[in-house]
Amino acid sequence: MTEVKVGTRLRSAVCDTEVMVIAAPAGDLELSCGGSPMVGLDEESSAGGAPSADAAGGTQMGKRYTNDAGDIELLCTKAGAGSIAAGGEILVPKDAKPLPSSD
Amino acid sequence: MNLMMLLDMAASAFGDRVAVHNGDDELTYKGLYDAAGAAAAEIVASGCERVALLDVNSLAVPVALFASAWAGVPFVPLNYRLTPSELEALLARIAPAYLIARSDAVEGIDAVDRDEFLARATAGGPVAEPWSMDPESIAVLLFTSGTTGEPKAAVLRHRHLVSYILGSVEFASADASDAALVSVPPYHVAGIAAIASSVYAGRRIVQLDSFTPERWADLARAERITNAMVVPTMLVRIVDALEQSGDSKLPDLRALSYGGGKMPLPVIEAAMRLLPDVDFTNAYGLTETSSTIAVLTPDDHREAASSTDPAVRRRLSSLGKPLPGIELEIRGPGGEALGAGETGEICVRGEQISGEYVGLPSRVGDDGWFPTRDAGWLDDGGYLHLDGRIDDVIVRGGENISPGEVEAVILEHEAVADCAVVGVPDEQWGEAVAAVVVARAGRTVTADDIHEWVRSRLRSSRAPQLVAVRDELPYNETGKLLRRRVRDDLAGPP
Incomplete structure (x- = not known):
């Protein structure tokens, strides 16, 4: 459990997924990917291995992942094979509202 | 958060695509990333605290923008139309700056030549x-245009610009064949937003370094442009040029957005007739809001243009609805929220809102709301209508008169090509309504015509007491009416 700040970058310990925190509630948060806790982008990780079977949906670059309550949002900056979860809840890609290009 | 993160994602997802094209030169996303990194190393080594650019659009603009982000120093694009003394004053305010300019641009000012900057950035250095x-x-x-006084430096932090892009652009949403024509100057917030949006969408940027309607149309055809953004004065000239040339075809153009000033209704109507297959978007925003905060969508345009309901038709000259990440309220003089149909100050809140200037207290309230100083109202459908700047409201004998309301009526006169309404000092009323009108080619218009025209259509207090006829109105280069100069003109000899 760590305190997660907006702008923090994290990576999966078991796949290629990288994310940046866009929104997070105050206080500690348990973020995982592929079933294992995510680590800081520059942190060494000894976990290795592969995503667990129940968290292997994969991530897509550029998608924003959110929880049911809508107070957590992570931008996937690098795709991987694991699924992202917060406190055990699998995060889902946010629906993109198509906007006309204004610039 | 950092703008570089957006380019990093683009370079890793579609690094071989062309990111930016200008004349015979181009850079891929990978090429732009590498050039930004090499230029950043040079900027860091220089010890400068800002990067300034004094030039028209070139590949150096996106390279310098991202290199500044990489180096961790602000990017300051400067208006190349400034006089030497104005320029000197701004450079003193941002020193020590790494200045990029064309070698012949400024005498006696120490600058890195733009071509030399690009050559070094793309030489494959560390x-x-x-x-x-x-x-x-x-x-x-970004230095504001200073239409009301000394230029102020608006501050846009990485979180503002990244929030704007993440909230309004879907990553990699462009097709490989998409191309955006950028003709707004680099010192305009739309020029910055255009680069960041296109990079994140994966859309090829095609730059036009100096605008003429003929060059714009030629480039749109030659480069198979699919998207473009223009300011209203550009669209006026494009429509005229297309009509006169007899060839209005822009076969690849799908989307044309406009913003940065008031769009005259006849111009957008003519543009929609001339380019029926093009999706038009009106984008409303300010420098201090990281560009667009509200859009009138292509569907809104078509619905308004084809409606027989006057209230729906009127939306063609509205600003549309706020972006999903923006809260918007109309507030009265006491800060109270106003209802539909009531005119007040447009106030906005959202992650992309800065409202901050160098050396001045932030204009964003403790509750996060930013008063734009733009006046406007919301209609029953939630569409935002602009009513000029709060500071331009004319107070005549205690009555508030919006210049926009009077201007709209004068512009309906068939002999009038353009007009501006301002307040001038008046002993009896405090302020009096004054109008400057420009007649259509081959037509004449008199002060009495205008006075009578307005008096028969609006309350008599709105009929201009003073009407001057001029050959043209003073606009800045991005189409913003310089009301202060109109007022100064009227205060001088007739």
């Missing part, structure tokens, strides 16, 4: 240390 992800660091400083 890139700088990794960029900071501090969301509070400043990405861009």
Whole structure:
């Protein structure tokens, strides 16, 4: 459990997924990917291995992942094979509202 | 957060695509990334605290924008139409700055030549240390046009610009064949937004370094442009040129957005007739809001243009609805929220809102709301209508008169091509309504005509007491009416 700040970058310990925190509630948060806790982008990780079977949906670059309550949002900056979860809840890609290009 | 993160994602997802094209030169996303890294190393080594650019659009603009982000210093694009003394004053305010300019641009000012800057950035040199992800660091400083006084430097932090892009652009949403024509100057917030949006969408940027309607149309055809953004004065000239040339075809153009000033209704109507297959978008925003905060969508345009309901038709000259990440309220003089149909100050809140200037207290309230100083109202459908600047409201004998309301009526006169309404000092009323009108070619218009025309259509207090006829109105280069100069003109000898 760590305190997660907006702008923090994290990576999966078991796949290629990288994310940046866009929104997070105050206080500690348990973020995982592929079933294992995510680590800081520059942190060494000894976990290795592969995503667990129940968290292997994969991530897509550029998608924003959110929880049911809508107070957590992570931008996937690098795709991987694991699924992202917060406190055990699998995060889902946010629906993109198509906007006309204004610039 | 850092703008570089957006380019990093683009370079890793579609690095071989062309990111930016100008004349015979182009850079891929990977090429732009590498050039930004090499230029950042040079900027860091120089010890400068800002990067300034004094030039028209070239490949150096996106390279310098991202290199500044990488190096962790603000990017400051400067208006190349400034006089030498104005320029000197701004450079003193941003020193020590790494200045990029064309070698013949400024005499006696120490600058890195633009072509030399690009040549060094693309020579394959080592890139700088990794960029900071501090969301509070400043990405861009933009000097406001100074239509009401000394230029102020608006502060856009990385979190503002990244929030704007993430909230309004879907990553990699462009097709490989998409191309955006950028003709707004680099010192305009739309020029910055255009680069960031296109990079994140994966859309090829095609730059036009100096605008003429003929060059714009030629380039749109030659480069198979699919998207473009223009300011209203550009669209006026494009429509005229297309009509006169007899060839209005722009076969690849799908989307044309406009913003940065008031769009005259006859111009957008003519443009929609001339380019029936093009999706038009009206984008409303300010420098201090990281560009667009509300859009009138292509569907809104078509619905309004084809409606027989006057209230729906009127939306063709509205600003549309706020972006999903923006809260918007109309507030009265006491800060109270106003209902539909009531005119007040447009106030907005959202992650992309800065409202901050160098050396001045932030204009954003403790509750996060930013008063734009733009006057407007919401209609029953939630569409935002602009009513000029709060500071331009004329107070005549205690009555508030919006210049826009009077201007709209005068513009309906068939002999009038353009007009501006301002307040002038008046002993009896405090302020009096004054109008400057420009007649259509081959037509004449008199002060009495205008006075009578307005008096028969609006309350008599709105009929201009003073009407001057001029050959043209003073606009700045991005189409913003310089009301102060109109007032100064009227205060001088007739």
